Amino acid sequence: MAVNPVLVIKTVDDSVVGVRARLYDDFVEHEIVLNSVLAYWWANNMPPALKFLELFESVIKRTINELIPHKNLKLKYEVKADDVLEKASEIEINLIEIEADDVGFKIEGKPVILKGLVKTSEDFEANEFAKTIEKTIETPDIVLKKYLEMNK
Structure with missing residues (x-):
């Protein structure tokens, strides 16, 4: 039986969103520190909900x-907001499906709110x-080549 990789999304005390991909004992984790990105978006009059999704x-x-x-990474998610994304003050993101070159990921964690x-x-x-x-x-091919070299 093949083991699917896992993508874990977690929110830490409303200030950090963690993203972790795991396959067997290997994992990669990155965090989005909300305070710093929000301050940047506010200072530059950018729509935070839209920019956060990107x-x-x-x-x-x-x-x-x-x-x-x-x-190719296929993403499918549902986003709910209290207004159109350009004006939203609250959003909820619920990942539904993720595939990397036809390899499906099991999704763990709660929706991001x-x-x-x-x-x-x-x-x-x-x-x-x-x-x-x-x-x-x-x-892009040049970026994919770099990732492939990193994983050798």
Whole structure:
């Protein structure tokens, strides 16, 4: 029986999101420190919910590539927010499926829930937003070559 690799997502005290890929005894782990990225996005008038999704996808891609170098990463996740992503102050991300070159990952951990991404006025009315996102992120050949060399 083949063992599937595992992707573990965990939130540590609302300030760090951890991403860990594991296969047997090997693992790779990266963390997103929310305070620093949020401060940057706020200072540069960037939409935090949207930017977090981009960063989250990138960290998942990098983490898995360091464990299992791959050309294509298929991601499927559901995102819920209290407004459209450009204006959302709260988001919830629930990973549904992850495949690296047709190798499926078991997903462990709870959904990522972030609150207070933007300041809302007292008369703010939530405008529920939910979307299932499916995408394939390709690793450029030159980058894939580097990951393959790292894993020798």
